[in-house]
Amino acid sequence: MGNLHDRSHGHSHSDLKGRNLIISIFLNLLITVCQVIGGLVSGSLSLLSDALHNFSDVLSLIVSYIATLLAKKEASTNRTFGYKRAEIIAAFINAATLIVVAIILIKEASERFLQPQKVESDLVIWLSLLGIAANGFSVLLLKKDSQSSMNMKSAYLHLLTDMLASVAVLIGGLVMKFYEVYWVDAALTLVIALYLIFVGYDLLKESTRVLMLFTPNTIQVRQIVEEVGMIDSVKNIHHIHIWQLNENEVHLEAHVDFKEDIKLSEFDKVLGQIEEIVYHKFGINHVTIQPEYGKSDSKQIIVQD
Incomplete structure (x- = not known):
């Protein structure tokens, strides 16, 4: 097995991430309490x-931390x-x-469309400004x-969408204050919900691919087969599995059939060549190879174990 290209991240960077998350957690707790009180008072x-x-x-930031x-x-x-898969x-x-939050908001907005209610717009304006300032600072962190x-991208997206939501609430507050158009409150809620679904879906799909051990989109298995097959002593490479452990580690395991019954020292040289090829051309930094000579097993590229 090769892992010559492992890269580790220092504790100081992780500590900085943790500190930034804690600051964001407290800021969002403050905003939440103020907005709940303000929402109930203003309607x-x-x-x-x-x-x-x-x-x-707040919950997502705690999970991230x-x-x-x-x-x-x-x-x-x-x-x-x-x-390593915790993140x-x-x-x-x-x-x-x-x-899930988006679906709840869509339900609430639909009900409010049918029965628009008068809203205390001044309170909405000031609290939305607080939300923009606090979430904007967290986004920068x-x-x-x-x-x-x-x-961290998932936490960042939560905060970014919330900052944008606060901007939308501010616009709605100004419209309600100067034009007394109260259905805009429900309309903005619906827009916020649809945007949450839009940004959440891509991240959900991306994280699901990693958890399901799917081959990363950037890697073409048949190109790897062609590249490794060009090594002189290699007859073929088959029974391939490629998966992403986390953001920093991509693993490959495979069987390599050799043309001759080579020595272990010669295999080590070939393994080094394979490691260099898949790392520099495909970004794979963990390689496990099972060497074979004349073994009667399936030579298919993909074999479901």
Whole structure:
């Protein structure tokens, strides 16, 4: 097995991610409490829906924070991969909650469309400004880490959509204040819900692919077969499995049939060649090869075990 290209992340980076998540958790708790009180006092459904979304942010950020702590735990004899998939599971949970919250909001908005209610717009305006400021700051804190971690991306998307939702609530508050058009409250809630489904679906699909051990979209198995097959001593490569463990690790295991009954030292050289090919051309950094010579097994590229 080869893992020459492992890359580890320092504890300081993980600690920084954890600190940023904790700051975001407390900011969103503050917003949630203020918006719930404000929504009940003003009668604004869009403000209450924003509060519900903020509360889902709090839960998702807590899940993300726990996942970052688990991901730092060492592997053991009964957990040989450690908790490396904790952040993928967190991303899946957070994406699913985005869609669930959206469905609840659609239901509430539909009922409010039928019975529009007068809303205290001044309170809506001030609390939406608070939401924009606090979520905007949280978005800036998590933006960099969201580019390299599916878990952090899920938390970032929660906060980004909530900031955009607060912008929508602000616009709605201004329209209700100056034009007294109260159905816009329900309309904005519906727009927020549809946007949540839009951003949540892609992340849900991406995290599901990793959890289901699907081959990453960027990797073409037949290209790997062609590249490895060009090595002189290799007859064919078959029985291939490729999966993504987390954002940083892609694994390949396969059987390689050799033209001759080579020595173990010669196999090690070929293994090194295979590792270099799949790492530099396909981004695969963990390789497990079963060498074979004249073995009568299936030579199909993909074999379901």
